[in-house]
Amino acid sequence: MATWKKLIVPLAVLPVLVLLAYGFKTDPRQIPSPLVARPAPPFAMSIFDGGRTSLEQLRGRPVVLNFWASWCFPACYEEAPALEAAWQAYRDRGVMVLGVDIQDRETEAKAFIERFKLSFPNGPDPQGKLSIDYGVYGVPETFFIGKDGTIHYKHVGALSEKVLRAKIEEML
Amino acid sequence: MRRVIAPLLILCVVWQWSPSPAIAMTIEEQTHGLAAELRCPVCQNLSVDDSPSEMANQMREVVREKLKDGESPEQIRAYFVSRYGEWILLAPKRQGFNWVAWLLPFGAILGGLGVIGLVVRRAIVRGRAPREEELHPLDPRYAGRLEAELKEWGR
DSSP: OHHHHHHHHHHHHHHHHHHHHHHHHSOTTOOOOTTTTSBOOOOEEEOTTSOEEETTTTTTSOEEEEEEOTTOTTHHHHHHHHHHHHHHHHGGGTOEEEEEEESOOHHHHHHHHHHTTOOSOEEEETTSHHHHHTTOOSSSEEEEEOTTSBEEEEEESOOOHHHHHHHHHHHO | OHHHHHHHHHHHHHHHTSOOOOTTOOHHHHHHHHHHHBBOTTSSSOBTTTOOSHHHHHHHHHHHHHHHTTOOHHHHHHHHHHHHOGGGBSSOOSSTTHHHHHHHHHHHHHHHHHHHHHHHHHHHHHHHSOOHHHHSOOOHHHHHHHHHHHHHHHO
């Protein structure tokens, strides 16, 4: 009986400690996507400047699919110049940078594009179908889709030029 | 016998909670039901049904459209899991390691009841036991002396 009493406290505390240790080991900012390494969901979208594009049309080209919003400050504001720089650097090598504006108003979205002089195609996702199809939690989130149409990498949060270049290079 | 009945009872309760077939429910009722099972990605512990956020609104619309297109609730659940992972489900699927999450509360309740039972049983046994004065009655010599001293002190 005495041994049982001595053991009961460690036995009760140990699982809690194991659970806490596991919790400390994981990164709360990391949001794993079940879509990584799987075929990218097909989509077709309109572009603010007119015209339409689709994943089918971009087959065979690496695609950087960026979800953003004009109200997403500061993260979307921080990464916009990096995205434009990557587009300028890699467009001749077949890379496509595509912006999807979600949960936003068109006027504000166009002002954002104008502010950062974004020259890569950007379009709205008025019903949110595209963002839900990609399992988007918030903005900004970026999907790197390889030439074969599978999702190579998903980035949550503002993209730096360094990460952008590294991930694009991996897809080329 | 009790060892067999307790797990069976737990299984029955868990089984009873499994979603019933959504036959004869309107699209709107099914949408509410399914949205209540999904976690709103941009909210703190709110279901898609309860959240007023735009994303939750869009997700409800996706559920509604899929139901109208003839997809079953199971197919719609599987669609959201394929996009967001199992995290999107407010209640984990009853399979594999997830059973721990389903059964642990019942285990804890049973354990707690066991501890309460032990404490009560011990208290009852203690209550039935003869009292100290019954086991060792006071020596009559000291009893007389104590009586006399108390009387003296009381004056």
